[in-house]
Amino acid sequence: MNQANLFEMFGLTEDVASEGxxxxxxxxxxxxxxxxxxxKTEGERIAKVKAVLKWLMVNFPTSFSYSGGKDSSAVLGLAMAAAAELAAAGEKIKPFAVLNADTLVENPRVHAVTKGELAKLRAWISRHKLPGTVHVARPNLISQFAVSIIGQGSLPSTPETKRDCTVDWKSRPLSKLRKxxxxxxxxxxxQYVVSVTGVRYIRPSIEFTR
Incomplete structure (x- = not known):
């Protein structure tokens, strides 16, 4: 597919396309x-977020990325509450999926907590008869830590060098699973899936040093 077709697909104007x-x-x-x-208030913000999520889940197939952290847990909790309210009101919800990435090198206690939360989530979906499923993505064999480091002699990923762990252990497996x-x-x-994840708006780091 050439560039012109790509611009046409995404609804861009000829002027924008010509500028590349x-x-x-x-x-x-x-x-x-x-x-x-x-x-303005916390209650109003929660009500608004749930209203947005309800609109989203009624109109689009939705993918929720869940890591077990604060941000994704907050978003997913509000989404599941919104979905349950929709179901109770007789509204038709589009299929949705909750996706979690198991890197296979997570701290065992953290992994156990996440596994338990996913079990609770499956029970919630079943109890409210929601059109959702829960899935766990794992990196393919060649990308796994032991094979990559020991078998291929690669250096471990660090923020200062490379971020293979983010791409190979999370992004690619999650994208493949979502499709x-x-x-x-x-x-x-x-026809497209809307991907939802949590993003935190934090204060300057000095706030965390007091």
Missing amino acids: KFIPRRLKAVPDTIAELPE AVLGTNDVRSG
């Missing part, structure tokens, strides 16, 4: 009635 720039196209946005909900569970995106025809 990529500008993402906004495919859909939440209705103004949701976007304009108040968010297997929810299908491949076809933006041109309007």
Whole structure:
């Protein structure tokens, strides 16, 4: 597929295409009635997030990335509460998947906690008869720590050198699993999966040193 076809697929103008720039196209946005909900108090913010998630899960197949940390746990908890409320109201929810990456080198206690949370999540989905599934992605054999370091003589990944662990142990396995569970995106025809994860807006690091 040439560049012109790619720009056409993502709805870019000829002027943008001729300049060789990529500008993402906004495919859909939440209705103004949701976007304009108040968010001054904690209760208002929670209600607004749940409203956004409800709109999302009614309109799109959704993939939730879950690591077991604070951010992804908060987002997933709100999403599952929203889904249960939708189901109780008789609303039809699009299929969704919760994806977790098992790097195979995690601390055993952390791994056990995450495994237990995933079991609770499966029970919640079953109890509320939600159209969701829970899956665990693992790196392929050639990318696993022991094979890579011992078998191939690679150096361990560090923030200062390379980030193979993030790509090979998490990103690629999760992407492959998402496609297997929810299908491949076809933006041109309007068929695509919305991926959801938690992002934290933190204060300056000095706040954490006091």
